[in-house]
Amino acid sequence: MDKQYIAGGSGITAGGNVSFDDNSGQIAIGEYINQFNLENLSGKELAELIDTLNQKRKETANLRIASSYNPSILPDLPSRLREFVIENRVVELTQTLEYLQNHRVLLISGIGGVGKTTLARALVETIPANVPIPFWFDFNKNRNATLGDILEQLASYMNKPDIASFKPEGKDAGQDDINKLTAELSKREGVWLIFDNLETVLEGRNFHEEGIDQLFTSLRDSTHQARIIVTSRTLPVLKNGESLVDVIDEEKQELKGLNVNFGIDFLRKNGLDEVEPEKLEELVKGVEGHPLALKLLVKIVKKFGIKDALDDLSMYKGEKEDTIKKARRLFDKLAGDEKELLERIAVFRQPESMTALKKMFTDKTPKDALMKLIDSSLLETDCDGNYWLHPLVQEFSYDDLENKVEVHKLACEHYLSFPIPETRTKKEDVHPLIEAQYHACLAKEYDMAVAIIFSNNLNEDLDRWGNYRTLVDIYSDLLSDDSFKNPPLLSKMNIHSAVLGSLGLTYSKLGQVEKAIEYYEQGLVIARDIGDRLNEGKHLGNLAGAYRNLGQVEKAVEHYEQGLVIARNIGDKRSESNNLGNLGNAYFDFGQVEKATEYYEQALMIARDIGDRHGENTYLGNLGSAYYVLDQVEKATEYYEQALIIARDIGDKRGEGNHLENLGSAYYVLDQVEKATEYYEQALMIARDIGDKRGEGNRLGNLGNVYKNFNQVERAIEYYEQALKIATEIKNPRLFNICKENLEALKK
Template sequence: MFHRKNLGILGAGTSEKARALVDRISPGTNSSLVKALKKVSGNSENFKIKEELPEIEEFREENKKEKPEGNTEDRTEENKKEKTEENSKPGSKIGPETDFKTGKLNKLAAGSYTSFFNMETPSGDEFIRLIDWLDRKREEKGASDVTDIRNLSTLPSYQAELKKIVTENRAYELRKALEYIEYRKVLLITGIGGMGKSTLARALTDFRPVGVPEPFYFDFSRNRDAKLGDVLEKLASCLGAPEIADFRKERRAAGEVDVGKLIAELKKRSQSWLLFDGLEFMLEDRRFLEEGMEMFFSALSCSTHNAKILITSRVRPVLKNGESLDEAGEAGENLRLFGLRTGFAVKYLTGKGLSCTEPDILEELAAGVDGHPLALKLLAEFVKKSGDIEAREALSICREREEDAAKKAKKLFDGLAGDEKELLGRISVYRKPADIKALKMMFTEKTPANAVTRLLERSLLETDSCGNYWIQPLIMEFASRGLENKEEAHMLACKYYLSTDLPENPGKKEELSLAIEAHHHACEAGAYDLGAWVIYRSNLYLLLDLWGDSGTLAELYGRLLPEDPFKGEVLLRKEIKGFVFGNSGLTCSRLGYLKKAVEYYEQALKIARETEDWRGEGNRLGNLGNAYLQLGDPEKAIQYYEQILEIHRKIDDRNRESADLGNLGLAYSRLKEPEKAIKYFEQALNIARETGDRRGEGKRLGNLGKAYIQLEDPGKAIDFFKKSLTIGKELNDPGIIRFCEQELKWLEAGS
């Protein structure tokens, strides 16, 4: 059955051609494959035998040199034992109907994807040889063939030692995952924390077809505040398709239309791989925290495109309709990871320096943590520190309580952390990799000078080539549970981030990440005034709005306010409260929540009047006018515009007076009173010319053109639009240019 499926997808021609191909791939193939070949016929157009055979033959010959062919019945007793264990795994497809006997993997790397033949339990060495062969082929192919991805994301580190461990210990899971991803768009890898989901997903990327560029990678564990716009912006850069991130230029939140642009881009490509790691950080009770993120993954799962999507998550996400993500469409599939088999686990412990420990004791220890990879790592360090007797006693207590592998890992962590446990807990408040200065910020008078080195030696702390330190997510959870004074640690983290310098002219959100982290830690420490000051001091409120990232702004303001900001106690000074309420209203307006925006504006207006903040009062009146105009209530908008006009005339703010008059003109246009609208537009135009406000002048000329259309005077309308267009081109203002060109085109077509 599996052979027929493979050959059918390859588009085999006549049975004779198919048999000839397989004879060259695997001489002496078994009878089940021969039977499958007899059922393959027709559809010879897609069978690229001339292109594929040279590469198949080359890999076949290389395998012959490295490993002589022989009867697979001569396998060792150990291999037979591993085969028996594997066949007992849940979901195993090995059986009479798919009677693989060669024990070898032959690779077809031509065409759109990889087709595997003879895929029964290939060994780690065979996988390694295959990866090396693929890497060599990619080098030969050269960068010129993969220019469709221009800005590669950085995949997790994958050293040779780890690669060997994965290919040996996860051969079954690799084979199963490769079968899934061959025919499906989405592969969801689940399992408890520390089970090796990220590592397996990373390993799978080595088996992508030769012509497919390095995969796009996004780690939610290190981007826990990520919104749909953040992911799409990175994808736009990676794929070299800036139109996917047009929402930034248009100063709006990312939505369905932008996801549609991504899907359209993926359809153009022969194939792309996208890896999303740690999706559980976007979930709460298995449901997505952000509607946009749910829509994004649902679209990737259900849409027709050529991308391969790898997702890791501790839990299976549930969509709004109650379905799991991997059930959203026929493409979805789920691979749940379990612990390593005992033999492999013992081999791992031996390689970690426990070669002197008795094999039966190692087996007992490995079984004690259910083969949980992270627990094995901690176990090795624990035994070296405390001895195997103490480790066995600790795990014995765990077994009596019938605790799962993660809880057993926590027990080992507690025994391993020792004097550095408090420091590790304080370091755990950092959400992103941090440098040594950040770590030393968490030192106390009692912290040993070599504390960081000791944590590294015990595998409780990791470091990368850039000199940054980070903690594995599950270890981070363990460490944070025992932290007594979290507020103090968060305050120190905030102090660290505030001590760093921001770029002079930031152009994207990533360049403001240090300020965003400072805000996060200030809020976690309960220092809400400081959190608001960070938004103001670093110009987050201006820059994120300019870049159209209203979703992030909404989250930043939301952290400063209670769940119900209009009833709950707001722990901010009154002046700061006015700033937060007013800007929260602007953000809600950008996101389309106009009624909620009005509530925020009304609170901000009340505070401005209480503190006699004339300028703040004017701003909030204008905001309310704009909101009601958008809500389709121009009469109410006029009431607010008239109040603000009086204030700006009183404080002699000519530019704002011009804007108020323009807004009044717009409101009367909405009321279908073009004569009154023209009166206000002309007053606004005169002030703009007096003050040298060319942009304001261009806008008012365009407003007048629109008003004369209402008066059914197209001649005057065209004249005003042309004058406005001239100014727009002079200033290179896309808004004015686009507006005038559209109106002129419509008018000229009508004439």
């Protein structure tokens, strides 16, 4: 069977165009041969191989291969760490270089802190020159990931939107979508897929999400040419009872610490060169070569002396504690007076500034605490103002933190102190708000957390940029684990109901319409229970929109009409106008465009009566689109131009861009091509200014159409290629397919 583990748990694979000669020990990679004897390969020789591969990757042919994939973000591997891994893990690296010539699935398993992620990252350095940078998915950073989330990222990485076609189709990802992935992998040579920290999505040894289980079952059993590298503290077992890898000997399977010689070398290079070799050997054996424990031992010997360190290890050995517990005890001893500060710093989930760290000081914190932590290697720094904790140190520290609520509240205050740009165009601009909301929830300040979202329009920004997964996370933080059964975390039921509706809207935009409906219906029940007619109407409108997306337009009309009745009963003119406009959209879908215009006119009249400039702007644009479809293009331009004036007056940049784009299309139909181009370019500029990637892609495609039809092939190709890149980035299959077809036609 074509799946295995390797003793030592590490590996190099050469991917495509690779052969391994068992007799000669030669590695044939790509179109060139490197002569190495795998049994005696040295760190220096491996480093030379990697340097050769890096040089090859710069060649034009290989750049072309790499550019056919979207880049995947890889963990950082500083040059010093890279050198250390190559020198000290050369045996494991070369073992798996041989192993992965004939096997697809590699599991790097072992206890925390032993270097699984670092080793997997080092493997990337060994990929052949003609193999793209691997796909890297870290489950530790995507703890709530679903099958759909993983396939969506793979579709983007492989420039293959069809793999994520379940999204525009409005359904959850399933086996058919996994089959599309494996079918694509069967066509491609040399693809590496790395899944880091897989234990995060395991319950015991089993996957807690059926879809992810199906994915790994298929990657294990189906025919394809990819290499799958997994890191996990725990050996995964599939739903069918089989292991993800064929486990023959679990004891041999795990990645161990450094061997004695390398461990001694590490201690010497880090300042213990004057300690007797036999004592260094005792230190290494005492912690079984565990990299973090060795790092801690260096500092303990320097601070307390070699005898003290050996006495401690002897005591721990007497209690027969495992390596993690030994590392934990070494950490506790080394932390000393700075332990409280470490525990408080552990609430941060990313590298932070000195200002953030000092926020965690107390009256008892020594003035030189940070320098002592850096000197003791308990606090990491890049010497560029960023500080963080080793994952295992963070785990130890956070576990011991008793006043978590208080400290998370301090972290929230720290992030709220950041100024937020007035003009926000990307997620990084609102990062402090995202972190503040996260810490507010962990401080059990749920009302504050919801205020951070809505008072700062954080939800609108993330929605505009398409950061729907982040929106799911922040809304979910405001709900109990089972919001359908457990009491709400928010103090006001109407706000709780509104959050449910917002989460539903986000799932709808992720293409999970059925899941969205569950949240809308839950919110609707609450709104009706508390007599909140306003939110009741909103949930009915959202449900209508969901049914419209599912193609159930009659059901959509039914819900819009119920919402319209409520709006009129409570005198909510704005909601009345919205429901009339949405009914117009529904009848537009039915092809009853004349009836749609009647509803748009009623909605427009109310919007003008109540001074709702946003609504007026929307309905004028809708009327323009209706008349455009009715072939009354000149009348359509009149409505678009009226809408454009209002959009500019009220500062609605998105609306302004849409109206400019529609005017471009109208003038294009009227054969006023120069005017059409001018409007498209203005619309494109606005999309770029506000970070509207979907609008940017559409407008680039429209400009491509203009230049294509006027035989300006080079300019058309330029615009289509830009649009194609964005379509891939935002997973827009329709735009992707249109641009791809046009590019293929133009390049013939």
